[in-house]
Amino acid sequence: MDDPHQPTPVRRRVHRPRPGPRCQRRRWRLHLALPRRRRRPDADRQPVTPERRVGVLGGGALGLAAALRLAEAGRRVTLIEREPQLGGLAAGFSVGPNYLEKFYHHIFRTDTTIIAFIGELGLEARLLWGQRNTSTLSQGRIVSLGSIPDLLRLPLLPPAERFRFLLGMAVLKAIPDEKVFTGWTAARWMPRLMGRRVYDVMWEPVLRGKFGARADQIAMSWLWSRVHERSLRLGYLRGGFQLLYEAFGERIRSLGGTVLTGTSAARIVRRDGSTEVHTDSGEVHVFDQLLATLPTRLFVRLAPDLPTDFVERYPGPEHYGAHVLILGLDRPLVPGVYWLNINDRDMPFLALVEHTNFLPASDYGGLHLVYLGNYLPMDHPLFAQSDEQVLNSYLAAVRRVRGDLEPSWVQRHWVFRAPFAQPIVTTSYLDSLPPHRTPLPGVYLANMAHVYPQDRGQNYSLRLGERMARMMLADSQLP
Numbered sequence: 001m002d003d004p005h006q007p008t009p010v011r012r013r014v015h016r017p018r019p020g021p022r023c024q025r026r027r028w029r030l031h032l033a034l035p036r037r038r039r040r041p042d043a044d045r046q047p048v049t050p051e052r053r054v055g056v057l058g059g060g061a062l063g064l065a066a067a068l069r070l071a072e073a074g075r076r077v078t079l080i081e082r083e084p085q086l087g088g089l090a091a092g093f094s095v096g097p098n099y100l101e102k103f104y105h106h107i108f109r110t111d112t113t114i115i116a117f118i119g120e121l122g123l124e125a126r127l128l129w130g131q132r133n134t135s136t137l138s139q140g141r142i143v144s145l146g147s148i149p150d151l152l153r154l155p156l157l158p159p160a161e162r163f164r165f166l167l168g169m170a171v172l173k174a175i176p177d178e179k180v181f182t183g184w185t186a187a188r189w190m191p192r193l194m195g196r197r198v199y200d201v202m203w204e205p206v207l208r209g210k211f212g213a214r215a216d217q218i219a220m221s222w223l224w225s226r227v228h229e230r231s232l233r234l235g236y237l238r239g240g241f242q243l244l245y246e247a248f249g250e251r252i253r254s255l256g257g258t259v260l261t262g263t264s265a266a267r268i269v270r271r272d273g274s275t276e277v278h279t280d281s282g283e284v285h286v287f288d289q290l291l292a293t294l295p296t297r298l299f300v301r302l303a304p305d306l307p308t309d310f311v312e313r314y315p316g317p318e319h320y321g322a323h324v325l326i327l328g329l330d331r332p333l334v335p336g337v338y339w340l341n342i343n344d345r346d347m348p349f350l351a352l353v354e355h356t357n358f359l360p361a362s363d364y365g366g367l368h369l370v371y372l373g374n375y376l377p378m379d380h381p382l383f384a385q386s387d388e389q390v391l392n393s394y395l396a397a398v399r400r401v402r403g404d405l406e407p408s409w410v411q412r413h414w415v416f417r418a419p420f421a422q423p424i425v426t427t428s429y430l431d432s433l434p435p436h437r438t439p440l441p442g443v444y445l446a447n448m449a450h451v452y453p454q455d456r457g458q459n460y461s462l463r464l465g466e467r468m469a470r471m472m473l474a475d476s477q478l479p
Contacts, residue, residue, distance in 0.1 A: 051076045052476055055277055055285060057265050058293030060088020061458045062446060064248040065117070065465025066291055066472075067257060073473055077257035078285055079249075080277065082264040085242070086249050089322070089418060090458050092242035096365025099240025102416040103322055104353045104371045109231040111459035113466070114244075118237065121247040126238045132338035132358050137401060138201070140344065142337065147232075156201050161194075165202060168194035172228055178221035178453040183427055189220040205343035209350035210375055211320070214424050221453040222425040229454060234338075236358055241458070268292070268303040270440055289442045289472050293465075295319065295420040296434055299445055307439050314434035317449045321378040322421035325349075325390050328367040328412035332357070333402055340401070347397050348382075349374050367411060372398070375422040387415040422456065423449045436471060444472060 052075050056067045059081030071077045085091050092099030107114055109129070118127055133146040136156075144150040154162050171193060181189060186207060191199040203223070207215040237244055249259045267278040268290070275290045292299045296316025300306055327333070333354055334340060340352040353371040361368050372394050376382060382390070391413050399405050423429070429452060436444050446468045451460035 052288045053078070053274075053286065054472065055080065055275070055287035055290040056293065057277065057291070058088065058447075059083070059086040059245070059249075059259070059261065060293060061090060061114075061245070061461035062448070062465040062468070063088075063291070063293040064245060064252070065462040066293075066446075066469045067252050067259075067465075068248055068255075069466055069469035070472065071252050071255035071257040073469070075289075075473075077252060077255075078287070079252065079257065079259045080263050080265055080279065080285070081259070081261045084262045085245075086259070086261065087242055087245035088461075089421060089456075090241045091245065092240040093414070095328070095367060095369065096363065098238075098363050099242035100326070100355070100364065100369060101241060102326075102414075103324055103418065103421070104351075104355065104373060105236075105241055105458065106358070107235040107457075107459060108229070109233050109235070110229055111235070111457070113463040114459040115235075117248075117462055118244060121244065121251060123237060123244060123247060126243065127235055128238050128359075129233050129235050130358065131233050133336055134339040134341070135337045136341040136343050137347070137352075138205070138343040140400065142334070142340065142401070144337075145341075157198060161198050164195050165198045168198070169227060172224055175224065175228065178224055181220035181224055184220040185216060185427055186218050186220045186223040187216040190223070205345060206341060208345055209342060210422070211424060212376070214426070217424075217426045219425050219427045219429060219453075222455065225453045226455055234358070238359065238363070265294075265302055268299075268305075268440075268443065270305050270443075273441075275440065275443055287442070289444070289476065291444045291446065291468055291472065293447050294445075295447055296445065296449065298420070299447075303438075303440065303443070305440060310434070310439050315432050316434065317426075317429055317432055318424045319378070319420040319449075320375040320422040320424060321380075321383060322373070322375055322416075322418045323380075323382055324371055324373045324416050325394050326414045326416070327370040327372070327410055328364075328414075329370060329409045330366075330368070330411050331409060332368050333370050333398070333405070344400075347400070348393060349397070352398075352401065378419050383417055387413070390415050420448075423452075425452065436468065437475075442475075444468060 054070050054075040054077050056063045056077065056079040059079055063079060064086060067077050067079045083091065089103055090101055090105050092101045118124055133144060135142050135144045135146065138156055143154065143156055151166055152162060157165060190203050207218055211218055252259055264280040265277050266280045269276045269278065275287045277285045277287065277290065296314065300311050336357065338354060338357045342350050342352060349372040351373045353373065355369040355371060395405065395407060433449060434445055436446050438445050446464055448456045448461060451464055454460045
């Protein structure tokens with residue numbers, strides 16, 4: 001294993017003595033004897049050493065994808081991750097013999113990048129696909145949205161508006177990109193496309209549940225991407241996505257890279273043509289190139305050498321934090337329903353995801369696992385509540401879904417909290433999004449906010465990681 005207390009060695013130049021006068025005379029005669037070559041345009045470029053030192057801050061999907069591609073290209077990569085394990089927001093913890101994500105995750109058939117990585121890292125046999133039921137809780141009743149027949153008989157809308165809803169979904173699928181929605185909020189566009197009643201019943205509660213008071217400001221491009229990019233069939237890596245991120249780490253190490261977990265970057269400093277990363281343990285790592293996959297507002301705090309005008313011009317988008325309570329029950333909670341959108345806004349969470357209606361409970365020691373998830377402002381009082389306070393308040397709400405729920409059904413429970421989990425995508429979102437090449441030479445920035453217009457997700461983060469690796473490799477070839 002890598003020693004987290006061993007700083008990355010700095011490659012030293014080997015001093016070679018200059019040739020003496022006799023050797024110089026021989027070279028001069030040789031030049032006279034040979035025909036003069038035409039000088040190539042790139043003759044003045046410095047050769048690129050195959051072991052340029054590259055640092056990556058952050059061991060989530062984005063950072064790992066970039067680190068792997070850079071290591072494959074011969075770069076000497078050091079990845080630094082604050083948490084004790086890799087995976088970022090998709091990291092898991094042990095439940096029975098397998099991992100479970102701290103925050104619910106699945107993939108779609110359209111997520112071609114992560115599917116390719118799963119195959120590349122030898123995990124394709126663990127990838128399961130299925131069309132699991134999605135429903136909504138509206139006005140106290142559970143209504144299935146899991147198939148076209150369900151939508152055709154949707155009791156929340158009269159027949160004419162059901163047709164307009166389905167037609168509007170087909171239109172969003174057919175629109176090839178987000179450019180047509182420039183400057184439009186979802187609150188303005190969707191009523192025009194599907195009608196006010198359809199918007200109020202089907203879409204406004206979703207936006208309000210996820211973005212709260214900011215719901216009316218959310219860009220239509222964000223909502224379009226959620227409809228356009230997703231499939232009805234869902235995928236999951238049996239054993240947990242943690243297996244994928246551990247495989248990333250192992251592959252990077254096998255290529256000569258260093259993966260440091262449980263290590264926080266404390267400061268980013270430019271010195272003598274290189275970039276130094278100072279860690280919380282006092283180590284200093286020196287790099288020729290550095291990719292930071294941290295939230296923009298954290299990155300600017302770590303990099304005091306950034307110009308003031310850059311920091312003021314690109315503050316980075318606002319984010320909400322993620323909060324989830326996971327219940328480990330001795331029986332199913334909502335049989336047959338995998339994902340339950342909560343459209344009744346007096347409930348304290350926005351989604352109920354019964355994971356073991358996708359994977360069998362036997363994978364988790366017999367526990368039936370239910371996520372109760374939220375995205376909230378990071379100063380929301382819920383983040384300060386104890387785990388027991390969260391459990392007690394949520395159980396009272398869950399009884400509105402399952403009236404006979406008893407506290408004795410809960411065998412285990414876990415609460416997880418994470419900042420900077422959901423970008424707030426307004427119509428002015430791109431104005432505050434910084435470029436990938438920062439004013440610090442050789443220092444790059446890419447994070448979840450940069451996957452626009454797609455919503456946050458493993459697939460798009462992995463894709464962005466590959467793109468950043470290509471950019472950094474191309475830049476290192478420049479004179």
